[in-house]
Amino acid sequence: MSLRLGALKRAEEKISSDVLILGGGPAAFGAALYSARYRLNAVVVAESIGGQLNNAGEIENYLGFERIQASELVGRFKKHVESYGVKVLQDRVIEVKREGEGFIATTRRGTKIDAKAVIVAIGLKRRVLGVPGEREFVGRGVSYCSICDAAFFKDAEAVAVVGGGDSAMEGASLLSNFAKKVYLIHRRGEFRAQPILVEEVKSKGNVEIVLDTVVTEIMGTKSVEGIKVRNLKTGEERELRVSGVFIEIGFEPDTQFIKSLGLETDDYGFIKVHGYMETNVKGMFAAGDITDLWRGFRQVVTSVAQGAVAAHGAYRYIEGMKLKKTPGSTGQS
Ligand code: NAP
Numbered sequence: 001m002s003l004r005l006g007a008l009k010r011a012e013e014k015i016s017s018d019v020l021i022l023g024g025g026p027a028a029f030g031a032a033l034y035s036a037r038y039r040l041n042a043v044v045v046a047e048s049i050g051g052q053l054n055n056a057g058e059i060e061n062y063l064g065f066e067r068i069q070a071s072e073l074v075g076r077f078k079k080h081v082e083s084y085g086v087k088v089l090q091d092r093v094i095e096v097k098r099e100g101e102g103f104i105a106t107t108r109r110g111t112k113i114d115a116k117a118v119i120v121a122i123g124l125k126r127r128v129l130g131v132p133g134e135r136e137f138v139g140r141g142v143s144y145c146s147i148c149d150a151a152f153f154k155d156a157e158a159v160a161v162v163g164g165g166d167s168a169m170e171g172a173s174l175l176s177n178f179a180k181k182v183y184l185i186h187r188r189g190e191f192r193a194q195p196i197l198v199e200e201v202k203s204k205g206n207v208e209i210v211l212d213t214v215v216t217e218i219m220g221t222k223s224v225e226g227i228k229v230r231n232l233k234t235g236e237e238r239e240l241r242v243s244g245v246f247i248e249i250g251f252e253p254d255t256q257f258i259k260s261l262g263l264e265t266d267d268y269g270f271i272k273v274h275g276y277m278e279t280n281v282k283g284m285f286a287a288g289d290i291t292d293l294w295r296g297f298r299q300v301v302t303s304v305a306q307g308a309v310a311a312h313g314a315y316r317y318i319e320g321m322k323l324k325k326t327p328g329s330t331g332q333s
Pocket of ligand 1: 061127128129162163164165166167168170187188191192214248249250251296297298299
């Protein structure tokens with residue numbers, strides 16, 4: 001019995017694949033599906049299955065689904081790719097090295113995965129305000145996910161939402177159904193969110209929009225009791241009594257990991273891609289929010305599409321490798 005278990009453990013420690021896909025969001029699943037359709041042996045490694053979809057509630061803009069819960073969509077993505085035999089591992093790749101013409105990756109759990117091509121679809125990491133009290137009160141009034149935590153603020157006197165993008169709008173709208181009052185605090189005079197979402201917020205009777213203003217401190221004893229804000233135009237400072245602060249200020253690239261892969265980025269740290277989602281590293285492709293393509297317009301559909309194109313790029317690359325090895329071939333396809 002123990003011998004068999006030992007053998008099983010060893011078998012899991014080394015995986016051979018054609019395409020290794022880093023990430024667990026729509027781009028990763030799009031890449032996995034199309035890799036499998038090209039009959040490539042694909043492995044997905046993600047710390048969080050679903051990526052940013054885990055912070056979303058209902059999706060209303062994915063073609064074919066008038067309304068679907070994000071969690072259900074993630075479940076469908078996973079089931080779909082697994083039906084093709086794609087392995088989905090919940091783990092984190094900590095290192096990818098060149099080995100011969102391919103790559104060898106190591107995960108946090110110690111699994112080694114070799115691959116002919118790699119698709120980087122790691123998404124972005126959450127931005128933080130970096131003000132006093134923020135870290136201290138995480139989970140005690142400070143939240144980065146309105147959809148996950150809004151219900152905890154049922155009948156709260158007041159809460160604040162920080163940000164001016166789609167997430168902040170959706171958060172403010174949702175919270176207005178739970179808390180008696182919502183302050184929507186944005187650092188500029190204009191919102192970058194989709195107009196339809198801004199209109200919805202403005203139609204709510206209990207949302208006060210506070211523009212040109214930043215949060216300078218989150219205050220409290222055991223949990224959040226208020227925030228200090230400063231108007232950037234007038235310099236005026238004031239305190240707002242709130243029991244919740246929802247920080248919805250977007251996401252940024254994990255520049256350290258990207259650098260470790262040797263990938264070229266734009267000035268903001270997004271991976272530069274061209275053609276079929278190729279990067280500057282031969283055999284490495286990128287897809288989704290982490291790329292410099294269509295920055296400022298991030299949707300499930302755009303990520304899935306980029307993933308599919310990256311898989312096509314990986315397929316072409318792997319076919320090219322095979323041709324190069326064929327005697328008499330120039331390797332050009
Ligand atoms: P985002 O679009 O990047 O917006 C972030 C907002 O936070 C911006 O208004 C930004 O201000 C503000 N901000 C950034 N850093 C800040 C700081 N240090 N202090 C104060 N404010 C700060 O992020 P998001 O709203 O999370 O959306 C992310 C992506 O997901 C977007 O592409 C969005 O379209 C997409 N999304 C789509 C939907 C949907 O389609 N229903 C829903 C949610 C998200 P500035 O405007 O001044 O830069």
